[in-house]
Amino acid sequence: MTKMRSSFRSFVRRSAAAVIVVAAGLAATHAAAVGTRTFTLDSLEDLKGGDLTGVAVDSNGNVFAGLNLGKTPIADATSVWSAVVLPDGAALLGTGSEGKIYRVAGGKVSVAATTDQMAVSAMAVAWNGDVIAGTFPEGKLFRLAGGTAGKGAGEKAKVFAELPGTEDVWGLAYDEKAKVLYAATGPEGKLYRVDAQGKAQVYFDSEEPHLVSVAVGEDGAVYTGSNGKGLLYKLTGPGRATVLHDFDADDVKAIVVAPAAKGGAIYAIANKYSEPFASPKRNKSGPPSPQPARTPKPGKGTLTRFSRDGVAEKLLSDDDTHYVSLGLGEDGAPYVGTGAEGRLYTVSENRVERLVADTEERQVGAFVLAGKQRFVATTDPAVFHEVRGVGGADAVWTSKVLDAGLRASFGRLTWRSGGALQFETRSGNTETPDTSWSTWSPALAAPGDVKSPPGRFVQVRARWNKEPQAVLREVSLSFVTDNARTVITSVGVKNQTRATKPGVQASGGEAPKPSSSVQITWQVDNPDQDEMRYRLWYRMEGQTPWRSLLKPGEKVSRTEYTWDTTAMPEGEYRILVEATDEMANPPDRAQKHTLESGVVLVDNTPPVFRSLALQGRRLRGEVVDGLGPVARIEVSIAGSEEWRPLFPSDGIFDEAAEAFDADITAVVPAGSHLVAVRAYDSSGNVVTRDVDAR
Structure with missing residues (x-):
């Protein structure tokens, strides 16, 4: 699939x-x-x-x-946390399935050892080829004899060392020259140095809650990464730490140091998560969640290279998934395994990124791509993918x-x-x-x-x-x-001031502005995104024929049109809009659809005063409009621009003829004045008359 x-x-x-x-x-x-x-x-x-x-x-x-990958399921295991390769070529996988260590050799899988812990979170090949395994949640180190590691029938692994105050062992690195092992731990953020007898000393006590990764260079420098502020430390002696880099991230998940013969660069993967880090806890109802149980949502990962003198260069970044595993290939190129979609990426010296493996599992928990045994181990479910080569019939x-x-x-x-x-x-x-x-x-x-x-x-x-x-x-x-028909879903009219509901119209404030332009707009459902052409027609209410609204040869391709009604007779009209995809289809495939608008009022003539008289301060008159209704009557002392509203005699502006009878003493004080009276129809057309007040 x-x-x-x-x-x-x-x-x-x-x-x-x-x-x-x-x-x-x-x-x-x-x-x-x-x-x-x-x-x-x-x-x-x-x-x-x-x-x-x-x-x-x-x-x-x-x-x-x-990469041509094999596929060997790890029965009863859901997650792979760590892996090492033994001198005989067999691979050991540390899992989150009751802390079991599996041995894979010759296509066969067996339980090498059990730890009774939640997960074997880190492993390293150390003294005389012995394998040291770090676990959580009790922070123990177990030791498997190198010559016989995994050849037993899943015997109980022996505790090699217990680290004071430690619950989680996140990373292990063996210093071949100094013959010591380093362990990155939590929740106190300590880096331990362990000798061959299992004696552990605090080598570095950070201010971070967890140290989650560790690596050793050929020169004896130790590098460790934190969870919390995402700090990469370099240590040149006990407690002698400097921050090599402060990542904009939550953790420095893994570190590897290239051999001096291949440049000696330091590589680190860092991640920013959508939810805070949470150390896995025992789950009585089932196995712990994998790698580690922070969040079901992928984070954001980066791969950065540091030169010997500490110059940083970001090589890879991914905003859609975090990085879980890190290693070097046979050619010294870095590889990263993702925390979502189970993919393996690498990047060349000239910064060409390459997706080299795409597994069916969710996460690449560990991998080895150098040496005589190369593999990719995945999580959800746990699968061992042997690297058979490059390409192939599949x-x-x-x-x-x-x-x-x-x-x-x-x-x-x-x-x-x-x-x-x-x-x-x-x-x-x-x-x-x-x-x-x-x-x-x-x-x-x-x-x-x-x-x-x-x-x-x-x-x-x-x-x-x-x-x-x-x-x-x-x-x-x-x-x-297929040519799907475009359907007009609505036709609307803008810039119309006609009242949509009867009632008392607003007076005072800014007066409406009449316009002879009618803005027609329509909405369409165009499933196949055809190039459209639109035609428009009009007819007066009560008439049958539709007449073209467009000029000869005029083409409309937008879903709007401005209709100039200056020369049109007053009255109520309807607009018909046709949508056709004839511009995108041959005649036998073209389709069309039409939709009619509601009533559109064309009214470019102002109302008239049928009568207007002022007796004392009593103003009487009648305003008549050809279409109606009359929408607004106002009075003012001429030149003052302070207009006051008048109501019609029946109190409602709802007819084409409205009489009014009002005492305007509050508007026109005693003395001789010129009184202005104006009236609007529903289209914003206005008429003004003056009368003398003495």
Whole structure:
């Protein structure tokens, strides 16, 4: 079953605009028409999203044969926390399954030892090849004889040392020259130095709650990383610590030091989590959660390299997952295992990132990629993947599920590659491939037409079985979706001042502004994002024929139109809007839809005073409008611009003719004045008259 993957690197992220681009995460050649479109996969973001069995993808968008991994399940185990390789080539895996240590050799798995702890969180090969295992929650160190490690029948491991005040042993590192072991612990943030007899001394007492990683350089310098502030320390002697780097992170999860012959650089992975660190506790109802039990949500990880003189360079970063494991390959290149999606990445000296393994499990708990035994050990479930080599007959790249947005017919599949590859496709109408999907099509050895049936979703896969050295750089698949009709869902009118409800209209404040322009807008549902053309017509209420509202040859492609009604007769109108996709389809496929508006009032003529008289301070009159209703009457001393409202005689502005009779003593004081009276209709048209007050 194909796994769907989340995005990888922020620097290759794309923002999608068209419906199919949003769904598929790809670029389409013509996102504004229902004609031929193309899925194009040519970047790390595009090419890494599906299933990558035995193939690798780099940040330049190249797909090539990757690690060929075996698959040996670790029965009864859910999580792998640590691993070492014995001199005889056997691998020991420290697990979170009742603190058992498993031995894997020759494809066979056996229980090497039990500790009765929650998890074997760290291991190191130390004195005479003996294996030291650190555990939690009792902070003990166990010792397995190197020559016979794991060859027994899961005997009880012997306690080698107990570290005072320690509950968690997070990291172990053996100094071959000094013949001492270093243990990074919590919850007191102490680094212990342990001799061959199991005598432990505090080598460094930090101010952090946990020290979670430790490594030793060939020069004897000790490096340890903390949880809390995410500090990387360098120690040159007991208690002599300096902060090599302060990460913007919650922990420094792992550290490795390259041999001096390969540069002697220090590599560290640091993570920022969405939830605070919580040390795992015993769970009576089941095994502890894996690596370690901080949060079910992935964090954000970084890989940083430090030169011998301490210069830092960030090599990798991932905003979608934290990093769990760290190691060096045979060539000295760093590799990191992720805490989500079970992937293994590396980066070259020139900063080309490469996804080299994509497992079916959730997390890469530990790995070894140098020496005679190379493997990747995963969590949820626990699986031992032996590295058999690079490439092989099972090297298959499968794209993520590509979404055309609607049912589509598929055309020509093309690709760019160095070397021969074989391609297949399958299609269906469910987002996740299931039994309703078509079977994989016959293989194409050269670009050609796809034989998969129409469907909304499609996948492409490539095989390397003909030429293991082939490199895939780009895949393109042409398609045409069914032509879905665009539907107008609403037609509205803006810049209209007509009252929508009867009642007393507001007076005072800013007066309405009349306009002969009517702003018509409409909403559409355009499922296939066709390029649209719109036509508009009008008719007066009570009439039958529709008349074109547009000028001859005028084309409207936006969902709005301004109608100049200056020369139109007054009255109530309706607007008809038609949407057609004729610009994107041949005549026999074009579709259209129309929708009628509500009543639109066209009123460009102000009301008139049928009568207006002032007797003393008693103002009487009547205002009449051709369409109505009269919406507002106001009075003022001419030139004062301080208008006061008047109500009609019946108290409600709701008719085309409104009489008024009002005492305006409060507005017009004693003396001779010129009184201004103005009236508005519901469209904002205004008339003003003056009368003398003596």
